[in-house]
Amino acid sequence: MLIKVFVTPRKGILDPQGRAVEHSLKSLGFKGVSGVKIGKYIVLEVAAKSAADARDQAHKMCERLLANPLIEDYTFEVEGE
């Protein structure tokens, strides 16, 4: 099953990359841009017995490797649920 994971910097955590991109977008003429946050988008295929099993694996992967829960939030989707 296909799993898509979205990792973002937690609220209140500095996001220098996001600030740099926001500044660049404004320089390029996109004056109405605000609140730019840059995170990771991870796509992977997993062998799972069911959607519930895939979700369980995805949750564990996020907690153990894909996100740092101290400074990042994550969500994920299991395709075909």
Place this chain on the structure above:
Amino acid sequence: MLIKVFVTPRKGILDPQGRAVEHSLKSLGFKGVSGVKIGKYIVLEVAAKSAADARDQAHKMCERLLANPLIEDYTFEVEGE
């Protein structure tokens, strides 16, 4: 309006970060994992007159700054469309 942009390495382009994460996931016991791809997830707020205007701005931002079309693919969603 809220825009979510998903940038991924293009098919056929080396993704060393994805390979490293796949290797690590397997070492952690997630044996059924394959095809790990790591990209960027960008969230931003934009002042737009309509959803069509927001989509148009998002498209231009991707082409001009957020993605490198030579080596990356992108998709985006406008929230509330």
